[in-house]
Amino acid sequence: MSTPATPSVKSLLVRGYEVVIGFETHAQLSTQSKIFSRAPTAFGAEPNTQACAVDLALPGTLPVMNRGAVERAIEFGLAVGSHIAPRSIFARKNYFYPDLPKGYQISQFEIPVVQGGAVEFFLGDEKKSVRLVRAHLEEDAGKSLHEDFVGQSGIDLNRAGTPLLEIVTEPDMRSSAEAVAYAKELHKIVTWIGICDGNMQEGSFRCDANVSVRRPGAPLGTRREIKNLNSFKFMQQAIDYEIRWQIEEIEDGRPIQQATVLFDPDTGETRAMRTKEDAADYRYFPDPDLPPLVIAPGWVERVRSEMAELPRVMAQRFVSTYALPEYDATTLTQSKAMAAYFEATAQASGQPKLASNWIMGEVSRRLNAGETGIEQSKVSSAQLAGLIVRIADGTISNAAGRQVFEALWNAEGQEADAIIEARGLKQMNDTGALERIIDEVVAANPDNVAQFRAGKDKAFNALVGQIMKASKGKANPQQVNDLLRQKIG
Numbered sequence: 448m449s450t451p452a453t454p455s456v457k458s459l460l461v462r463g464y465e466v467v468i469g470f471e472t473h474a475q476l477s478t479q480s481k482i483f484s485r486a487p488t489a490f491g492a493e494p495n496t497q498a499c500a501v502d503l504a505l506p507g508t509l510p511v512m513n514r515g516a517v518e519r520a521i522e523f524g525l526a527v528g529s530h531i532a533p534r535s536i537f538a539r540k541n542y543f544y545p546d547l548p549k550g551y552q553i554s555q556f557e558i559p560v561v562q563g564g565a566v567e568f569f570l571g572d573e574k575k576s577v578r579l580v581r582a583h584l585e586e587d588a589g590k591s592l593h594e595d596f597v598g599q600s601g602i603d604l605n606r607a608g609t610p611l612l613e614i615v616t617e618p619d620m621r622s623s624a625e626a627v628a629y630a631k632e633l634h635k636i637v638t639w640i641g642i643c644d645g646n647m648q649e650g651s652f653r654c655d656a657n658v659s660v661r662r663p664g665a666p667l668g669t670r671r672e673i674k675n676l677n678s679f680k681f682m683q684q685a686i687d688y689e690i691r692w693q694i695e696e697i698e699d700g701r702p703i704q705q706a707t708v709l710f711d712p713d714t715g716e717t718r719a720m721r722t723k724e725d726a727a728d729y730r731y732f733p734d735p736d737l738p739p740l741v742i743a744p745g746w747v748e749r750v751r752s753e754m755a756e757l758p759r760v761m762a763q764r765f766v767s768t769y770a771l772p773e774y775d776a777t778t779l780t781q782s783k784a785m786a787a788y789f790e791a792t793a794q795a796s797g798q799p800k801l802a803s804n805w806i807m808g809e810v811s812r813r814l815n816a817g818e819t820g821i822e823q824s825k826v827s828s829a830q831l832a833g834l835i836v837r838i839a840d841g842t843i844s845n846a847a848g849r850q851v852f853e854a855l856w857n858a859e860g861q862e863a864d865a866i867i868e869a870r871g872l873k874q875m876n877d878t879g880a881l882e883r884i885i886d887e888v889v890a891a892n893p894d895n896v897a898q899f900r901a902g903k904d905k906a907f908n909a910l911v912g913q914i915m916k917a918s919k920g921k922a923n924p925q926q927v928n929d930l931l932r933q934k935i936g
Contacts, residue, residue: 463662463663464660464661464662464694465621465660465661465662465663466620466621466622466623466658466659466660466690467618467620467621467658467659467660467661467667467668467670468618468619468620468621468622468623468625468626468656468657468658468686469615469616469617469618469619469620469656469657469670470577470614470615470616470620470626470629470630470633470654470655470656470657471613471614471615471616471654471655471657471672472613472614472630472633472652472653472654472655473587473611473612473613473614473652473653473654473655474523474611474612474613474614474637474642474643474645474651474652475488475587475609475610475611475643475644475650475651475652476515476516476519476520476610476611476612476642476643477519477641477642477643477644478513478515478516478519478610479515480513480515481501481502481513481586481608481609481610482510482512482513482516482553482584482585482586482608482609482610482611483501483510483511483512483513483553483586483608484499484500484501484502484510484511484608485499486498486499486501486502486608488609488610490646490649490651491649492605494592494601494603494604494605495602495603495604495605496605497605498589498604498605498607498608501608502548502604502607502608503548503604503607504548504549504550509736510553510734510736510737512737512740513610516584516610517560517584517740517742518750519610519612519642519643520560520561520582520584520612520642521560521561521742521746521747521750522640522642522750522754523561523582523612523614523636523637523640523642524560524561524562524564524582525747525750525751525754526636526639526640526754526757527564527565527566527579527636528563528564528565529561529562529563529564529579529582530561530562530563530564531560531561531562531742531747532558532559532560532561532562532742533741533742533743533744534558534739534740534741534742535555535558535559535560535583535739535740535742536555536556536557536558536733536739536740537553537554537555537584537733537734537737537740538553538554538555538556538557538731538732538733538734539551539552539553539554539731539732539733539734540552540553540554540556540585540729540731541729541730541731542728542729544588544591545591545600545602546588546589546590546591546602546603546604546607547588547589547607548589548604548607552585552586552588553585553586553734553737554583554584554585554586554613555583555584555585556583556731557731559581559582559583559584560582560583560584560740560742561579561581561582561583561612562581563578563579563580563581564578564579564582565577565578565579566579566616566629566632566633566636567632567759568628568629568631568632568777569628569774569777569778570624570625570628572774574773575625575628575629576619577616577617577619577620577629578616578617578619579614579615579616579617580615580616580617581614581615582612582613582614582615583612583613583615584610584611584612584740585611585613586607586608586609586610586611587606587607587608587609587610587611588606588607589602589603589604589605589606589607590602590603590604590605590606606650612637612642612643614633616629618657618659618667618670623682623683623686623687623690624683626656626682626683626686627679627682627683630654630679630682631679634652635758635781635782636757636758637652638782639755639757639758639782639783640754640755640757641755647677647678648677648678650677653675653676653677654675654676654677654682655672655673655674655675655676656672656673656676656682656685656686656689657670657671657672657673658670658671658672658673658686658689658690658693659671659693659703660690660693660694660697668693668703669702669703669704669705670705671689671693671703671705671706671707671708671717671719672706672707672708673685673686673689673708673709673710673717674707674708674709674720675709676710681710681712684710684712684715685710685717688710688715688716688717689708689717692716692717704722705722706719706720706721706722707719707720707721707722708720755783758780758781758786759780761776761780761786762776762777762779762780763776765779765780765786765789765790765799769793769799769800769803770799770800771799771800771803775800775803775807778807779803779806779807782820782821784820784821784822785806785820785821788806788821788824788828789802789803789806789828791828791829791832792805792806792828792831792832792835795828795829795832795833796831796832796833796835796836796839797836797839798835798836798839801835801838801839802831802832802835805831805834805835805852806831809849809852810824810826810831813825813856825855825856825857825859826852826855826856830855830861830862830863831852831855833862833863833864834848834851834852834855834863836863837851837863837864837867841874841923842867842873842874843867843872843873843874844874844920844923844924846920847867847872847874847920850870850872851863851866851867851870851872854866854870871921872921873921874921874922874923875918875921875922875923878926878930881914881918881922881923881926881927881930882930882934884914884917884918884922885914885927885930885931885934886934887917888910888913888914888917889910889931889934889935891913892909892910892913894906895907895909895910896910896935899935900935907931907932910931910935911924911927911928911931914927914931915927
């Protein structure tokens with residue numbers, strides 16, 4: 448059937464449907480070797496050059512647990528407030544794909560290593576929280592290759608055995624925007640603590656969205672799982688399309704069938720890949736080659752003591768130490784580099800709120816336009832601090848500050864003071880000189896003075912504009928306002 452191209456998700460929700468979204472995310476752990484073997488995990492090697500006997504499931508081979516993978520799972524659990532299971536079990540998940548050498552995947556089922564927890568984030572200025580069900584360790588499968596083969600497929604087993612942490616949420620999200628905000632926050636957490644490089648194009652951070660719709664208060668609808676979403680942009684497009692498609696199907700009287708679907712970015716549509724399996728289809732049972740994973744309390748505490756300050760803890764510190772609004776603090780801790788840039792600017796300038804405003808404003812605008820990170824900022828934290836000091840002490844106005852920032856961005860190595868001096872941007876703070884200009888403007892505009900005294904504020908603004916023009920924009924606006932009110936108030 449054809450699907451309307453124009454209606455937005457909001458208009459569909461107005462028609463009485465509630466969207467329900469849950470996420471399963473595979474984060475590739477940043478170990479140098481695989482989860483059950485010593486084979487390397489580096490991306491981009493020639494096909495089948497990084498698969499050892501264990502990965503190929505040759506007879507007589509046995510898996511051995513990678514301690515580094517376990518520690519990274521512990522770190523994640525601590526970062527999101529989860530329970531770290533003192534004893535967890537590895538299981539065999541049975542299914543038959545050409546890129547799965549053993550005919551089963553080693554994963555965790557009944558007792559995962561990480562249980563519960565939550566991810567908190569802002570959607571606009573509204574604080575949200577998504578509950579986690581679990582995060583479990585498992586191995587990745589290989590990869591089927593189709594592009595370079597005519598009429599046949601190839602199998603690359605380099606990824607087979609790569610360590611993954613699968614992070615599963617409750618169905619707590621109610622829009623594509625909320626789902627993307629959650630995914631971005633999760634991406635920030637795993638990259639911040641260093642357990643995953645977060646490269647979505649290389650498959651290090653892969654998201655599956657479970658989407659269903661229902662009437663408010665009704666039982667959960669039948670879900671369809673959108674697999675392997677590898678960009679935040681495509682994630683939102685895929686979820687929005689799937690919502691529209693499901694509602695149209697329901698309103699046309701057709702039931703939704705549980706399925707796994709793929710998103711085609713060229714058409715902007717999802718398409719069914721296979722009927723969705725349930726847990727019983729995988730015939731899970733404990734892996735007899737791996738003993739239970741036992742994590743002693745001392746191990747957890749050692750990992751905790753070695754972890755860097757977490758973003759949510761740092762955001763709380765920014766609120767208490769620098770008196771920032773919670774929204775500012777959360778935004779400034781989107782990455783370690785951004786947080787470090789802010790803190791250096793705030794400390795050097797002594798003006799944390801001004802530093803926050805400039806970083807979230809002009810700096811971020813430039814970085815977004817160039818699609819770069821704070822690491823590529825053309826204005827260093829020291830240069831920005833020098834500019835902020837001159838705005839705070841009244842040397843220059845905010846408008847002149849933007850001119851200075853423009854020059855700093857385009858002139859490598861300069862300092863704010865040198866640019867201010869060279870361009871003559873200092874504000875006129877000489878009271879005597881300002882009073883002379885004000886007296887001249889007041890004398891030349893008696894009608895505006897009379898109108899202001901009659902209660903018309905616009906007349907006052909007109910006088911201020913004349914004074915700023917006469918001073919060639921160099922008068923201190925606050926000083927002008929104060930002196931003018933003294934003169935005619």
